[in-house]
Amino acid sequence: MTRTGTSGRTAGLDPEALWAPAERPRRGRPPAHSRAEITAAAVALADAEGLGAVTMRAVAARIGAGTMSLYSYVPDKETLLELMIDEVAGEHRLPPGPSGDWHADLRHFFREQRALMRRHPWLPAALPAQRTFGPNTLAALEHALAVLAPTGLGAPAALEIFSLLSGFVASHVTHEHAQEAAAGATDRAFHDAQARYLRSAAVTDVCPKAAEALTAPGGTSSPDATFDRLLNRMIDGLTATD
Template sequence: MTRTGTSGRTAGVDPEALWTPAERPRRGRPPAHSRAEITAAAVALADAEGLGAVTMRAVAARIGAGTMSLYSYVPDKETLLELMIDQASGGHRLPAGPSGDWRADLRDFFREQRALMRRHPWLPAALPARRTFGPNTLAALEYALAVLTPTGLDARAALEVFSLLSGFVASHVTHELAQEDTAGATGRAFHDAQVRYLRSAAVTAGHPKISEALTAPGAVSSPDATFDRLLNRMIDGLTATG
């Protein structure tokens, strides 16, 4: 699914070849594996060991195939990544249609997107490299744009809002996972020491606004409540039409 120009250099993934089903039946023996099987193995490997562990050799070993045989199903790792992103996106549970309360629907959509990215921690890092939208991604996008219709935003603005909110979710999940890894490695003692240091440094270095932010009263929020609060602020700002 990768095109090669006259110079012989790779020109990128061809979306028509990648996502349009082949019409010609294969002759001879049925294939030993399938593209879906290979993609599922790659997703499972990335879930378990991270995106860096996904190589054609490692995926082939996971399904018990020779490395070179994979190239008859998936021509390169770039194409495999496109397939992985779309297969993971198929786990995004979508209602049959919008409820009519667009704010609630939008919050539910991006809460589900956060849950999806936490199930596949490699996904936020993979999304910037995506070149094309597969069928599962398009289904999610179509639903989100339908949800945004009552806002009065034109189609292009709604698409921009979707992209910005998706980017926020990916960034937030990346931060969440990194914080959880740090907490697991260093424990509460490090966190408390970090807070004490920042408060002290803000005062002694003459940063009153930082000091005010760090010492302001407020209940400690759960991760879910923190996400919801930030998501609501993003929705309010991005969907304002006045």
């Protein structure tokens, strides 16, 4: 649970200060770096080496700055992570408004979200730590809630559906990345042995239903088609009303 202080603000993080418009630079020597530059460097580092590689020291080295100087722009790594999440959320291509076909609009929104997470493989792991919504994230949320408006669901239910579908997309992309990594390390002999084992389990009645489900011919489909099929099932189930 997020800790809050006596003022009601999240301890260690002030959303008002974090997302306030940038002040005009004062007279004198201009700052050597900017929060935007630091955020972009952190995103590039995470894209290249993973979220674990993002440290204040590593980001400072990437922009040619001293580690301590970064703290005058970004107070800690947790704040940097918030900035990174909102930065990439700005890549989410949002249409001018809902088309009127909320089901199609919702599919398009979460297809875009999947594409965003595949471009930035660290994003699914970062999202659970997100504690505040920046302007780009809020714009995406606003669009999704506008798309859901014709369903007649109340705001709390629409927000829950948005969260559940976003969680599904993050989980699915994480699985896709893991499968792609495993595919490169798994040889044909393993697949043959796995098939023999499952056939044996089905014949000897050791977990026959599971073995049947895992060996049943289901045809092959592209990753995009698989995602669309699962997404449609999720949308239909979550938006069904009594």
